[in-house]
Amino acid sequence: MVKFVPVMSIADTAERVRQEMRRFEASLPRLMPLYADRWVVFRDGDVVSVHDDEEAAYRAGIAKFGRHGGHVVAQVAEQRVVPLSAAIAYQRG
Numbered sequence: 001m002v003k004f005v006p007v008m009s010i011a012d013t014a015e016r017v018r019q020e021m022r023r024f025e026a027s028l029p030r031l032m033p034l035y036a037d038r039w040v041v042f043r044d045g046d047v048v049s050v051h052d053d054e055e056a057a058y059r060a061g062i063a064k065f066g067r068h069g070g071h072v073v074a075q076v077a078e079q080r081v082v083p084l085s086a087a088i089a090y091q092r093g
Helices: 010-035 054-065
Strands: 039-043 046-051 072-075
Touching (some): 010 039, 010 046
Antiparallel strands (some): 039 046
16 A cells, blocks of 8 residues: 655745754754764754765755655754845945
């Protein structure tokens, strides 16, 4: 018998990734001593796999969860704030 696996919509996937990213960021204090500067696949609040580079982590995430798996591939490192708006980057002052 073939098992049916429902595919998440792009909007559902995006929301799941946002939630997972919040979980990842909240987990950084406990992850830093274990995985500092390593790349991880993170889902359901846990590290699924650990890698030396972004490409290996990306490929592992896709292989395990597919393109719409709702997982996060991220480097375990101190987070930097990056301005996302050109208005912020080019303020006159």
